[in-house]
Amino acid sequence: MTKKIAVLPGDGIGPEIVAEALKVLDCLKQDFGLEIETEQALIGGAAYDVKGTPLPEETLALAKAADSVLLGAVGGPKWEPLDYSVRPERGLLGIRAELELFANLRPAILYPQLVAASTLKPEVVSGLDIMIIRELTGGIYFGRPRGRRINENGEREGFNTLIYNESEIRRIAHVAFQIAQKRNRKLCSVDKANVLECTELWREIVVEVGCEYPDVELSHMYVDNASMQLVRAPKQFDVMLTDNMFGDILSDCAAMLTGSIGMLPSASLDKNGKGMYEPIHGSAPDIAGRSIANPIATVLSLAMLLRYSFGDAGSADRIEKAVITALDAGYRTADIYSEGMTKVGTAEMGDAIVSALRSSNHLS
Numbered sequence: 001m002t003k004k005i006a007v008l009p010g011d012g013i014g015p016e017i018v019a020e021a022l023k024v025l026d027c028l029k030q031d032f033g034l035e036i037e038t039e040q041a042l043i044g045g046a047a048y049d050v051k052g053t054p055l056p057e058e059t060l061a062l063a064k065a066a067d068s069v070l071l072g073a074v075g076g077p078k079w080e081p082l083d084y085s086v087r088p089e090r091g092l093l094g095i096r097a098e099l100e101l102f103a104n105l106r107p108a109i110l111y112p113q114l115v116a117a118s119t120l121k122p123e124v125v126s127g128l129d130i131m132i133i134r135e136l137t138g139g140i141y142f143g144r145p146r147g148r149r150i151n152e153n154g155e156r157e158g159f160n161t162l163i164y165n166e167s168e169i170r171r172i173a174h175v176a177f178q179i180a181q182k183r184n185r186k187l188c189s190v191d192k193a194n195v196l197e198c199t200e201l202w203r204e205i206v207v208e209v210g211c212e213y214p215d216v217e218l219s220h221m222y223v224d225n226a227s228m229q230l231v232r233a234p235k236q237f238d239v240m241l242t243d244n245m246f247g248d249i250l251s252d253c254a255a256m257l258t259g260s261i262g263m264l265p266s267a268s269l270d271k272n273g274k275g276m277y278e279p280i281h282g283s284a285p286d287i288a289g290r291s292i293a294n295p296i297a298t299v300l301s302l303a304m305l306l307r308y309s310f311g312d313a314g315s316a317d318r319i320e321k322a323v324i325t326a327l328d329a330g331y332r333t334a335d336i337y338s339e340g341m342t343k344v345g346t347a348e349m350g351d352a353i354v355s356a357l358r359s360s361n362h363l364s
């Protein structure tokens, strides 16, 4: 049966990078017979400009009705003067919450072709393959009360609430342990249990859930140390489990170990495995409209979509191999460029991936 993907390009570089992922999808449909239909809708700044809201009702309805969602990126200085409630990022947080996408999987893999682009020395980083599991619908991002007020001294105050209940921690911990079981049976839970009660509870629950997975070696690390260890000796990690805000920060940090933030895809899943897929980076306003953004994170997000939401590991593998072939051929967008390589723009990188995909069909 034909499956449907809701495509939400967003703003900034979002439409540029999503266009390349759609080229890859078209190739899979034409050359490999995939039966998938797509429908686009507005989100973020693009939606605000037309509809006055970053998450129009019809976008949410489409996302709910579709089998899966592919998203580009949202946000930028153009919308920063707006009230927080209608900023582009609100659209993204809103759709994550509405679809109950609590499990965010952010794999950080260093392709051998990009060792020179990593910020770390080859011997420290070669072979890097980490899976960061980030809780996505709770914690300080969503905790209440939140807001701004004038305090008793007449000063302005801003406040947010870091809150997790037991079941929220338990369900993301189960996801992390199950992923660890399929990988190298090593899980590091990252928290700030030495200071914050909320993450003290996090650690307690993770230990409890861990009793159900005796085959997984569980360790704990404070987030400040974890960020240092990530850039000192990242290969000590296999699966990392952490909360919403720490996961946001640690995944950007891990991205640079792989050469660029333009390389990291993500899957955000609900309890039934329905998901939304997006690169971990933002709308990159500094390079938007110049056709130089790296589309690989978005193309790899499409691969994750096919693997996790549609159970099509074959097509996902094909896309990942095509990315490797394009890198092998020396194509590099500016963010991953190193001497001797061929510098290309967003569309040329997409074309190189599509042509690698096509040739893999002729070879098979």
Ligand SMILES: NC(=O)c1ccc[n+]([C@@H]2O[C@H](COP(=O)([O-])OP(=O)(O)OC[C@H]3O[C@@H](n4cnc5c(N)ncnc54)[C@H](O)[C@@H]3O)[C@@H](O)[C@H]2O)c1
Residues within 6 Å of the ligand: 013, 017, 072, 073, 074, 075, 076, 077, 089, 092, 261, 262, 278, 279, 280, 281, 282, 283, 284, 285, 286, 287, 292, 293, 294, 295, 297, 335
């Ligand atoms: N998922 C999302 O939609 C998402 C994620 C992060 C940030 N944002 C939003 O994006 C806006 C810009 O945020 P920011 O500048 O802090 O982070 P950003 O990730 O957009 O950009 C950070 C830096 O990385 C570069 N970069 C990002 N993606 C790239 C790509 N594919 N290829 C090459 N270079 C790339 C940018 O040019 C910039 O120099 C903000 O409004 C922020 O809230 C959105």
Ligand SMILES: CC(C)[C@H](C(=O)O)[C@@H](O)C(=O)O
Residues within 6 Å of the ligand: 075, 089, 092, 093, 248, 280, 281, 282
């Ligand atoms: C834009 C923002 C709301 C978002 C987040 O903090 O979750 C982004 O940084 C991400 O990593 O997906």
Ligand SMILES: [Mg+2]
Residues within 6 Å of the ligand: 248, 249, 252, 280
């Ligand atoms: Mg982020």
